[in-house]
Amino acid sequence: xxxxxxxxxxxxxxxxxxxxxxxxxxxxxxxxxxxxxxxxxxxxxxxxxxxxxxxxxxxxxxxxxxxxxxxxxxxxxxxxxxxxxxxxxxxxxxxxxxxxxxxxxxxxxxxxxxxxxxxxxxxxxxxxxxxxxxxxxxxxxxxxxxxxxxxxxxxxxxxxxxxxxxxxxxxxxxxxxxxxxxxxxxxxxxxxxxxxxxxxxxxxxxxxxxxxxxxxxxxxxxxxxxxxxxxxxxxxxxxxxxxxxxxxxxxxxxxxxxxxxxxxxxxxxxxxxxxxxxxxxxxxxxxxxxxxxxxxxxxxxxxxxxxxxxxxxxxxxxxxxxxxxxxxxxxxxxxxxxxxxxxxxxxxxxxxxxxxxxxxxxxxxxxxxxxxxxxxxxxxxxxxxxxxxxxxxxxxxxxxxxxxxxxxxxxxxxxxxxxxxxxxxxxxxxxxxxxxxxxxxxxxxxxxxxxxxxxxxxxxxxxxxxxxxxxxxxxxxxxxxxxxxxxxxxxxxxxxxxxxxxxxxxxxxxxxxxxxxxxxxxxxxxxxxxxxxxxxxxxxxxxxxxxxxxxxxxxxxxxxxxxxx
Amino acid sequence: xxxxxxxxxxxxxxxxxxxxxxxxxxxxxxxxxxxxxxxxxxxxxxxxxxxxxxxxxxxxxxxxxxxxxxxxxxxxxxxxxxxxxxxxxxxxxxxxxxxxxxxxxxxxxxxxxxxxxxxxxxxxxxxxxxxxxxxxxxxxxxxxxxxxxxxxxxxxxxxxxxxxxxxxxxxxxxxxxxxxxxxxxxxxxxxxxxxxxxxxxxxxxxxxxxxxxxxxxxxxxxxxxxxxxxxxxxxxxxxxxxxxxxxxxxxxxxxxxxxxxxxxxxxxxxxxxxxxxxxxxxxxxxxxxxxxxxx
Numbered sequence: 001x002x003x004x005x006x007x008x009x010x011x012x013x014x015x016x017x018x019x020x021x022x023x024x025x026x027x028x029x030x031x032x033x034x035x036x037x038x039x040x041x042x043x044x045x046x047x048x049x050x051x052x053x054x055x056x057x058x059x060x061x062x063x064x065x066x067x068x069x070x071x072x073x074x075x076x077x078x079x080x081x082x083x084x085x086x087x088x089x090x091x092x093x094x095x096x097x098x099x100x101x102x103x104x105x106x107x108x109x110x111x112x113x114x115x116x117x118x119x120x121x122x123x124x125x126x127x128x129x130x131x132x133x134x135x136x137x138x139x140x141x142x143x144x145x146x147x148x149x150x151x152x153x154x155x156x157x158x159x160x161x162x163x164x165x166x167x168x169x170x171x172x173x174x175x176x177x178x179x180x181x182x183x184x185x186x187x188x189x190x191x192x193x194x195x196x197x198x199x200x201x202x203x204x205x206x207x208x209x210x211x212x213x214x215x216x217x218x219x220x221x222x223x224x225x226x227x228x229x230x231x232x233x234x235x236x237x238x239x240x241x242x243x244x245x246x247x248x249x250x251x252x253x254x255x256x257x258x259x260x261x262x263x264x265x266x267x268x269x270x271x272x273x274x275x276x277x278x279x280x281x282x283x284x285x286x287x288x289x290x291x292x293x294x295x296x297x298x299x300x301x302x303x304x305x306x307x308x309x310x311x312x313x314x315x316x317x318x319x320x321x322x323x324x325x326x327x328x329x330x331x332x333x334x335x336x337x338x339x340x341x342x343x344x345x346x347x348x349x350x351x352x353x354x355x356x357x358x359x360x361x362x363x364x365x366x367x368x369x370x371x372x373x374x375x376x377x378x379x380x381x382x383x384x385x386x387x388x389x390x391x392x393x394x395x396x397x398x399x400x401x402x403x404x405x406x407x408x409x410x411x412x413x414x415x416x417x418x419x420x421x422x423x424x425x426x427x428x429x430x431x432x433x434x435x436x437x438x439x440x441x442x443x444x445x446x447x448x449x450x451x452x453x454x455x456x457x458x459x460x461x462x463x464x465x466x467x468x469x470x471x472x473x474x475x476x477x478x479x480x481x482x483x484x485x486x487x488x489x490x491x492x493x494x495x496x497x498x499x500x501x502x503x504x505x506x507x508x509x510x511x512x513x514x515x516x517x518x519x520x521x522x523x524x525x526x527x528x529x530x531x532x533x534x535x536x537x538x539x540x541x542x543x544x545x546x547x548x549x550x551x552x553x554x555x556x557x558x559x560x561x562x563x564x565x
Numbered sequence: 566x567x568x569x570x571x572x573x574x575x576x577x578x579x580x581x582x583x584x585x586x587x588x589x590x591x592x593x594x595x596x597x598x599x600x601x602x603x604x605x606x607x608x609x610x611x612x613x614x615x616x617x618x619x620x621x622x623x624x625x626x627x628x629x630x631x632x633x634x635x636x637x638x639x640x641x642x643x644x645x646x647x648x649x650x651x652x653x654x655x656x657x658x659x660x661x662x663x664x665x666x667x668x669x670x671x672x673x674x675x676x677x678x679x680x681x682x683x684x685x686x687x688x689x690x691x692x693x694x695x696x697x698x699x700x701x702x703x704x705x706x707x708x709x710x711x712x713x714x715x716x717x718x719x720x721x722x723x724x725x726x727x728x729x730x731x732x733x734x735x736x737x738x739x740x741x742x743x744x745x746x747x748x749x750x751x752x753x754x755x756x757x758x759x760x761x762x763x764x765x766x767x768x769x770x771x772x773x774x775x776x777x778x779x780x781x782x783x784x785x786x787x788x789x790x791x792x793x794x795x796x797x798x799x800x801x802x803x804x805x806x807x808x809x810x811x812x813x814x815x816x817x818x819x820x821x822x823x824x825x826x827x828x829x830x831x832x833x834x835x836x837x838x839x840x841x842x843x844x845x846x847x848x849x850x851x852x853x854x855x856x857x858x859x860x
Contacts, residue, residue, distance in 0.1 A: 021770075026660050033656060064719075064808065071633045078587065151598035153591055169594040224633035242634070242642055243810030244721055269720050271808035275698055276719050279705045280808075283718040445582030445823045452586070482590035 053287040054541050056561045059263035061542060064277045064286050065270045068243055073223030074208040075145035075152050080553070086205045087552020088248055088265065090233040093119050093138070093187070093202040096551045098544070098558045100468075102199055106133050106209065106232065107187075114194050114504060116162075116178075119187040119202075124255040127211060128231040135181030137209035143167070143174040144215070145206050154206045157466060160195040194504045197469040203551065204467060234260045234557045243270055261544075261560040281537060288538040288545075288554075293352055296535055304537045308354035311534050312549025314363045314473070315462035317410075317425070317527040320454055320486045326405065327457045327486075331396035333524035337382060338389035339432040340527045349424045354533020361463075361520050362513065363531050365549055366470050369506045373470055377514035380521045386432050393433055407436040411456035414443050418460060421529070425458075451485045459485070462532070468550045470513040471500055477516075477525055493519050569836040570620060570829065574613055577828050584629040584823045603629065616829065625830035630822050636830035639815055644834070646721065647804070647811035651797035653727055654735035658796070659789060661739040663782060666746020670754060670781075681743065688740025694802040696733045701806060704729060719808040730807040734800055738792050742785055750781040779853065786853055790846030794839040 053062045069082040074090060077083065095105040104110075108122040125133040145152045146167045155168045162178035178190035191198065201207060210222070214230045221228045226240040234254050239247035248265040251257065269280060274292045278299075281289040291299055291306070299306055319327040326332060342357035356364065360379035368376035397405065408429070412422040419441070426437040442450060451459055463483075465472040475481055478497045479489045493516060500512040520526055538545065541562050546555040585591075585599045600606040604615065619626060625636035665685075669678040701718055708714050716725050753759060754777060762772045801813035812831065819827035 148598045151602040269808040276806045283705045448586040449582035
């Protein structure tokens with residue numbers, strides 16, 4: 001811009017010359033400033049470098065993170081990003097393999113009994129400082145997670161362990177936990193009650209080991225920075241610049257290091273903006289990116305190879321069952337159920353491949369006795385029927401003693417997506433039943449506060465699985481579950497949840513889940529919306545990446561780079 | 566400072582919701598454990614006194630969302646990034662603003678003036694996230710066309726990462742300064758002392774630099790202080806799009822997540838920053854304008 005020449009001769013030509021002279025001066029100043037900044041930026045840390053998304057020579061894959069992990073103490077982590085990173089740098093007793101099967105992790109063999117189990121640890125499992133991983137490390141980690149002072153949000157996932165809940169509620173000291181290291185390599189576990197999915201739980205991050213002496217040496221800073229962690233997984237964190245850069249390098253001390261083919265997983269970009277990560281992908285700076293609706297159109301035009309995947313979460317509308325709310329009326333809910341059309345929502349409104357119309361609280365990927373749960377216990381098929389719905393609505397009006405149903409409050413989030421979703425329902429209920437819907441758009445924390453206070457008639461809700469068992473969904477509407485924010489109370493459902501929790505027989509448990517599924521339909525506890533899909537593009541040279549609904553996702557531990565493009 | 570801290574504290578606690586809630590409801594006991602850990606189980610006035618006491622010692626506490634990080638560390642790590650970006654943006658903005666402004670004044674009502682003023686209106690009215698997205702897209706296209714990464718699309722660390730984001734960030738301010746510079750320049754061009762300077766035979770260069778520019782730049786210096794603060798704190802969108810680890814991102818996220826300590830820390834820090842910038846500008850005034858010094 002400084003070099004702009006005026007095309008015409010004017011009386012102030014000298015002045016223009018002076019502007020130019022000033023511009024030259026400024027340019028020199030600019031170069032000096034750049035030099036200074038370049039020096040200063042070395043001090044502020046963080047270096048995104050200019051490596052390409054995939055570097056076959058060094059075995060490096062470069063990725064972007066949507067946000068940085070809040071911290072990486074496995075006893076306290078709750079979010080998906082932390083879970084992904086922890087899944088790469090840590091290993092529990094068992095782990096999920098690339099076919100989503102449980103397989104040996106730190107434990108080389110294990111035996112589960114009705115009220116407990118024994119895990120035999122492998123000899124060559126090591127921490128990244130070379131010391132062996134012992135049974136004591138698990139005992140310490142589990143006790144720490146349950147210690148009330150640690151205030152772990154996921155402590156409840158350890159409650160199947162005997163005395164765990166008493167410790168977490170401060171009624172017993174932490175050494176009362178019925179988990180013992182009978183030797184360095186044998187871990188004995190006693191359970192509070194039979195837990196059919198206990199083997200799946202030990203693969204969960206809260207069950208990862210932590211070495212006591214190291215934890216204590218960090219003096220409350222365990223998991224805050226790369227050097228405040230000890231690793232026993234396939235990778236180790238070698239760089240963590242907050243908000244800017246996370247770098248994983250292959251862990252040479254990992255017992256199964258021959259399985260790991262990538263050398264470096266570099267994540268030098270942290271941005272929640274999909275457009276930015278799509279641009280990075282287009283530029284070849286990163287190896288994969290998720291796509292939103294807008295980016296998807298573009299990607300189709302560019303003929304990118306688009307992959308889809310279901311992340312395992314289900315979404316639905318929750319009702320408020322508090323007696324003073326009109327949604328506590330069965331016939332009103334029934335009327336809403338009869339006009340609810342998840343297919344229309346998914347195929348005509350959301351229009352992102354990978355999304356599936358919701359038919360049940362239990363998503364399609366859950367396993368039943370032998371095969372998929374939903375094939376063994378097919379959910380009822382709801383045919384939209386406006387006439388019947390209007391009949392139910394009439395009964396509801398009579399029961400409620402009103403001429404017109406007052407406006408329904410639909411509580412929802414503030415993203416463009418939740419907007420579209422809520423407006424669809426507003427339109428649908430008006431079009432079919434003549435009902436008025438007031439959309440209550442709230443930012444995250446305020447929405448949670450209103451949900452907990454019961455300040456809604458309907459709320460857009462969803463649930464993602466913690467472990468690979470229908471129970472992770474089935475107890476959501478138990479009367480004691482705090483996520484049951486509409487306060488749905490049904491003794492029969494409570495009983496079925498207890499049956500599923502306490503039984504070891506797969507058939508008995510699945511029957512209970514099947515019955516719960518029926519209750520949710522019969523009593524119209526929820527309106528099914530969709531099962532979430534994820535669309536993404538990936539550089540075709542990167543192979544072997546595993547996407548999963550439960551556990552570290554995406555999983556790069558089995559990934560490799562092919563040299564052929 | 567005390568006023569800023571107190572009003573922020575009150576406003577923050579008046580907002581429904583709290584930093585400990587998450588999508589997954591916690592059991593009563595786990596929630597109690599969390600409250601004890603963060604001291605939220607105490608009466609609100611006691612929390613206020615504890616907080617103020619710590620703040621006077623320069624301790625902003627520990628973040629709720631970045632669970633093991635002290636707010637002081639967050640500010641220390643991320644403010645320099647925002648400041649670097651902001652300084653560069655201000656540099657672009659003031660340099661461009663003064664040059665373009667002077668140029669439009671010299672060419673008043675001729676086509677360079679009209680063209681630049683059109684761009685200025687565009688720059689003022691189009692929000693920065695549009696420029697950020699366009700700038701990034703342009704980078705991608707240029708890189709693809711050239712086949713090499715001329716400038717990185719996003720990220721942070723080298724000077725090459727800074728150029729486009731700071732240009733984008735400074736664009737609005739540059740447009741604003743151009744307009745300001747133009748009007749003050751026009752005012753001064755026909756002033757008596759300029760005519761006198763010309764009449765006494767000073768070389769045009771000297772007239773322009775010492776008489777016209779120096780006087781015209783005064784209003785620009787006045788707004789520069791608030792502009793620096795606005796740019797340094799307002800880079801949230803640019804930081805998000807260009808994946809820059811600046812403080813703006815933490816500031817906005819903290820409000821969304823109701824991260825009490827980070828909200829307090831960053832607000833008080835930014836408040837102090839704004840005040841000190843205004844003071845610095847007042848001092849700088851003395852250098853540019855001898856009349857201020859005399860008084």
